[in-house]
Amino acid sequence: MDQQENNQTKKIMFHSRPDRADMPIHIPITRCPPKGIGPLIILSSDVIGCHLHYWRGRSTPCQGENCEACADGQIPRWRGYLIVMNPKGDEKIMMEITAAAVPPIDVYFSEHGTLRNALLYLKRVGMKPNGKLLSKIETSARTLASLPAEPNLSNLLLRMWGMNTAEKNSPEIQRKIRGDRLKQSDFEEERSSLNNGHC
Numbered sequence: 001m002d003q004q005e006n007n008q009t010k011k012i013m014f015h016s017r018p019d020r021a022d023m024p025i026h027i028p029i030t031r032c033p034p035k036g037i038g039p040l041i042i043l044s045s046d047v048i049g050c051h052l053h054y055w056r057g058r059s060t061p062c063q064g065e066n067c068e069a070c071a072d073g074q075i076p077r078w079r080g081y082l083i084v085m086n087p088k089g090d091e092k093i094m095m096e097i098t099a100a101a102v103p104p105i106d107v108y109f110s111e112h113g114t115l116r117n118a119l120l121y122l123k124r125v126g127m128k129p130n131g132k133l134l135s136k137i138e139t140s141a142r143t144l145a146s147l148p149a150e151p152n153l154s155n156l157l158l159r160m161w162g163m164n165t166a167e168k169n170s171p172e173i174q175r176k177i178r179g180d181r182l183k184q185s186d187f188e189e190e191r192s193s194l195n196n197g198h199c
C-alpha cells in the first residue's frame, strides 16, 4: 500500500506557483470595428504576420508542407499583428490587420525604419463588420522616450496559438520564475484576456 502511494506521488510534478506561460495573455486581441478605430499609438517596431487557417475551431498558423489544414483544402490567409496603445496610454491592444491595410504601413516603415510611435487609423469599407480594411498612418507628436517598452509580440502570438511549449518546459524559465516569484502586478495585469475575441 505504502509502496503504491509512493509510486503515485513520484509521477506528480508539483508547481505551487503558475509559470508565466500559465498566466492569461493580458493584451486583448482586437479587430477593427465597422465604424473604424484610431488614432492608436503603435508600440511595435514592425508588423508580425503569418499565414493562418481557421481550423478545428481556432486560428492556427499554416504548417507548410505537413499542414493538415492545407491537406483538407483550407486556404491559409495572411494576418498581421501590432501592439498598439490608446491615446490615453492606459490600455494596450493587439490589433489584427489584413493584407489590404499594409501598403500605407509599409511606406511609413520604409521612411522611418520603425512603426513605433506612429499613429494608426483603421477603417472598413462600407462600415461593414468584414469590410475591406484600410489604414492611414501618421507621425505622432509624442516623443519616443515617452512610450512604454515594446511588448514581445512574437511571444504573445506563440502563446495565443498554443505554441509556447518551449517556454513552458524550459528549466531555465522555471528556475527564473521560482527565483523571482510572481509580483502582484503580474496578476493585476491579467484582468482582460483573449476571451473577448479570438485570433
Ligand SMILES: [Zn+2]
Pocket (backbone or CB within 6 Å): 053, 061, 062, 063, 064, 067, 068, 069, 070, 071, 076
Ligand atoms: Zn496550411
